[in-house]
Amino acid sequence: MSRDTSDRRSASRALSALALLALTAGAVTACSDRESASRHSASPSATSSASPRAGQAGGAKLHMIDNGGHRLAFHVTRGHGSTIVLDSGGGEDSSYWEDLVPELHGATGATVITYDRAGLGKSDVVPGPWKVKSAVSDLESGLQQLGVTEDVTLVSHSQAGGIATYFARDNPKMLSGAVLVDANLPPFFTDGEIARLVAFSGPQVDAAKKDPDDPRNRQLISTAESFVQTNKAYHKVTWPDSVPATVIVSEKTPFDGSPEDARRWRGAAASFVQDGPHRTLVTAKGSSHDVPKDRPDLVLEEIESMVAAQH
Template sequence: MSRTISRRSLRSPLSALALLALTAGAVTACTVPEAASEPGAPQSASPETGQPAGATRHMIDNGGHRVAFYVTQGTGPTIVLDSGGGEDASYWSDLVPELHEATGATVITYDRAGLGQSDVVPGPWQVESAVSDLESGLEQLGVTDDVTLVSHSQAGQIATYFAQDNPELISGAVLVDANLPPFFTDEQIERLVAFSQPQLDAAEEDPDDPQNRQLLSTAESFVATSTDFHQATWPDAVPATVVVSEKTPFDGSPEDVQRWKDAAASFVQAGPHRTLVDADGSSHDVAKDRPELVLEEIEDMVAAQR
């Protein structure tokens, strides 16, 4: 995290959820990675991991570290669920069986580096590495087309760059209260940096703690990553449904709630084949508060591409 940005007082308070959602996510969800199988070897998902019954675990090697992918096998299209910052694949465990039953599709979840069963990667969080992990995982799993990508919160950054690099692979995306480029103006980045400093100072007292490690690694690159992300564009060829919660990550800060919603509206208006859906009554965790809505939007996106 840059130390040169001033810690000026914010005009309205930002909740802890806002900080965690946009930098390292709900860091309380972090777990110490368990011993993994040989790269590429499928295993039955352990109940202890919180993964859906019937899913198999594949340890994918990419650049010297291993990433855990969980596959519920189906036919036809593939649905890839990408959780928000600090959350592992178990975030989606309740939705996977329903999605699989409703669509018959193959459903894939995965633990990003440093979370769940995946290896820790030292150093600052890099969105390029996260995109590479997802690309490598799908390639090694034999997924070559017809992917519906579902991304929550911080995963919106990964989705944007993944879609730019692989527009032919994605048939559509459902962005669930996801980070979107228009939100990350210089002013908004400064607000988030100023608010985050006390949490970062506390985390630095115990940097080996897995939760603190995840927060610090993401915060270290937050300014540069967010500044670059503000310039990113979503490919016009990839349809996208943007689901926006009522409370957003900024519940309690009306100004920032409005900025989040305005960014979503701006994103949708900036290109074709984009739809805005309001998740009334929902917090930032739309998949937990309004699972029926998320399921409906994913099913509609899959059906529209058939």
């Protein structure tokens, strides 16, 4: 084997490991200020108040929701008619959407909701392996307690694609549509791909265990603990035909520099769209996996189109 070939394979392995981080704990792109914010849960006495963070932007109000003994932060910008729920990727809290919320609210007039998943932002930490069904329960409980029961457009990035798929399966009548932004989709997680990701990410997971109190590391560790069984099950889940979905796939994908994995990622998006009615595939030209930051114009356009199409 030539040295050039060996170097390329090593680079591919490293990029695949980084991609797993992006798909699970968001450690590639999470910013230090988000990490700092994630170290603090809201005080037990908090119920609702004006939130000082955008995204949270403008007139957003903080609501602390209890579900099964832990509390979750939901940030609500009130509007009229429909509701847009923004769910960030692994390791990211609600502040990820802070620039998009006022744009969406102004363009659609809809209520816009962001939230912090367990262990992130102002939400309580839940010990143990990450469980997608628990995450779905948190979102369901939050929306129910906020009085949101119908006409929801769900926007999900990266790891939140798994939450969206189970949520749509269990609550199809609540959703009027979804925009899946370079999201984890069932066709991608074949046994072979799961094994590749686990093998490639081992060193990063081991490194994270040296500082488990870091919120991003905590998320990575908890997700890695359940990664195989979670995604083997997820591979078999189907999206309900009654819920329209726009799939935005990044041009570079989470696997920029690893052609085989990038091809599989794009193929999974195409397969998902072809497998059911009312589904559209859009490519975010020039974008990395971080589509909401690289191409906010495109994400805004596709959300607006989805909301408009249902009314």
